[in-house]
Amino acid sequence: MLIPVILSGGAGTRLWPVSREAHPKPFMRIAGGKCLLTQTYERALAVSDQTAPLIVTNKNYYFLSHDELANQDVQARYLLEPTGRNTAPAIAVAALWAMEQKKDACLLVMPADHLIKDTPTFYAAVREAEMLARDGQLVLFGVRPTGPETGFGYIEMGEPMAPFANLVRRFVEKPDAATAASYLAQGNYVWNSGMFCFAARTIIEAFDRYVPELMNAAREVWEKCSGEGNRFNLPESFSELENISIDYAVMEKAENISVIPGNFDWSDIGAWSAVADACPADGMGNTTSGNTIVIDSRNTHIENSDRLVAAIGVDNLLIIDTPDALLVADKSKSQEVKQVVTRLKASQHAAHKEHRTVVRPWGTYTVLEQGLGFKIKRITVKPGASLSLQMHHHRSEHWVVTSGTAEITNGDEIMTLRANQSTYIPAGCKHRLSNLGDTELCMIEVQCGHYLGEDDIVRFEDVYGRV
């Protein structure tokens, strides 16, 4: 039994302004396809003979992940972290969970934010890895370098230990350009992909041997884990586990490790230049979609939504346009995007954290405009979903339904509104919005008041446990 473990963390700050804290890299769609999490999930199902994957992620991403994967034939299981703690604690707890499923379970650990185009070759490598894992090996997936890449860690391979795998001589950090070129020339270096295969029992033994304190603490955490259905909530004490990667904690010390030098087309989409590389280019090397006019330009990547983007006479540029923030950068400076996010965080600018459209368990809201004494939102509610029963001290709300059917509690009254019907919720009045229909409900809300902050909300009842 091969159980896929999908590690879905990592903010992807280099992919701002599309990747933000509330909507990070695993949820990005590259070249208009499915989001990276969904693509990883589908690879996981395919290679594990439809075994339900375990997704280890922050509890804040549960609803978002669940929505993205809602249409999958096999439902995911979730191990929800109160705080992200790097790969070693996540894998330690995942291994304990897997042991409870099946004593001899093998784990396939996959980060949620990688892109693999050549899946058959990847699947073959996984089957090879599983064989070694059954023999007690900790198996690393390497990727044969296609260029002198400086953005990855490398693994120097030793002697072959199977027709398709090698011993590991050493791990090396991200090299400089000259070193990367020499690695490429030598031929016995591979990129460290961050994917692994091992028996749950084997990795637990390794943890016990090399980081026994971490492993014991992980066991205590696991004891207190509360599960319901497919959703396991790690307790707050998880946040106290050591923030350490599986490479440092185990791989760089273990002796029963081996590496499969993969030949599949792999990218960790580490920066916008990698996104551009993953998109189909026109004859001038431009990668665009949506509403663009491109004149006399080369090697330029444009992402936009509604807004028209015109580019003239530009070369090697990234133009990433979102409703509230625009990035224009030379492709060679992809790594520096992180600096922008750091500055935004320091100045507490909302654009580091949330998009203009905010995703909630019940649907979404989008702030269309905020002005003197008013704020306008478009609200969408999923079929069957319901906002909390709530009240605002400082704002009144005018609601106009534009599509779908709303059941609205407005003080003592319960009413049903359809498209082109409206109601008024005065400040201080308890109210609730539900979608009882089987199509999405869309509603425009005009808030009026002197204070319009999101924190002016008193919740009385909530189906998502937010009271």
Next chain:
Amino acid sequence: MLIPVILSGGAGTRLWPVSREAHPKPFMRIAGGKCLLTQTYERALAVSDQTAPLIVTNKNYYFLSHDELANQDVQARYLLEPTGRNTAPAIAVAALWAMEQKKDACLLVMPADHLIKDTPTFYAAVREAEMLARDGQLVLFGVRPTGPETGFGYIEMGEPMAPFANLVRRFVEKPDAATAASYLAQGNYVWNSGMFCFAARTIIEAFDRYVPELMNAAREVWEKCSGEGNRFNLPESFSELENISIDYAVMEKAENISVIPGNFDWSDIGAWSAVADACPADGMGNTTSGNTIVIDSRNTHIENSDRLVAAIGVDNLLIIDTPDALLVADKSKSQEVKQVVTRLKASQHAAHKEHRTVVRPWGTYTVLEQGLGFKIKRITVKPGASLSLQMHHHRSEHWVVTSGTAEITNGDEIMTLRANQSTYIPAGCKHRLSNLGDTELCMIEVQCGHYLGEDDIVRFEDVYGRV
């Protein structure tokens, strides 16, 4: 009596996306200052001893111009064209108008979309020009070149004919770079600024001599001109006058012409690169305003409104961000912006014509969002202003007042709404919105219906004559 004549035409398509057909170049604000029209108007007042200028412009720009100049001490007079017809017809009719004001009037002709920073030197040049104009000269304002500019026409100067003016040897078209450099080296070439000074009588005589058909046709047009107060409406027959510039029609043929080689700091703001040149730069040559994060970049000009713009590692770039369209261009390709507008026109894309905020005689409306079966507008109404009494066949409207006081006719009812009050206008119902208060009225309108085009409007009464 020196009467300033401000020619306010010209789309400024090279300054898209800020300059658009409905809001062209004269209404642009450079470096956050007053708009170009207002700056020109204030120069005109200063140099003419507060004589009310005559603005020759398209009738569609009357309300916009009037609003921009509403706070001036001296109110403008308007000669409104049904269609733009180049400078010769406009000046011919303006001269006829001026003769009726005063037989010996002198005209100072100024395009509305130039920027002059060194006004004292300009004013001195105008006083010199007026002296020559009184002697029957057609006076051109040249500008001493400060570089080998290829974007302007040049005038080759002949012998001095006054201490401050020269004879004109010839006009030359926009030169190539080498020719422009040789003009600069020779020292007897000046840029043709497009500003003139002459007696109304002198220019009419010149028109009669060189383009008698045009002048006679202009007289017929002027006969039919209907005036009311400060506003003169040229008849439709104006559109049939020959589309010809004053340079071709008169200046290149006349013998009584002279040129003043101005030393003032002048720009015709012909393209975005000129806008950038007119803005104060930081130590790296960047010209930005608003909400920007600029890292490792040089000589880059950024214009934005609300949206955050981050630029990393870019050089010599223009980033012009508006609510519905973004331009990113190399500064050296400023001229090619015109191509974008040509393409947008060909595809009937709204962004060549209107901004997201549309200016009307009574105020503005801004489309905040349009979706399935709905459209949301923010509407502002000026104090004392009133929309037409109107009706829509296909859409209903939900109105929420967010500030100010609205008097609303809704079918047979007349009501007063204040902030946080709302009403519903069903399809087929006659309605009207007025602002009876002395502060601006702001209102959110949610339209619902299957057809939401702006052409679904029946107007019954309108104070702006649009029935």
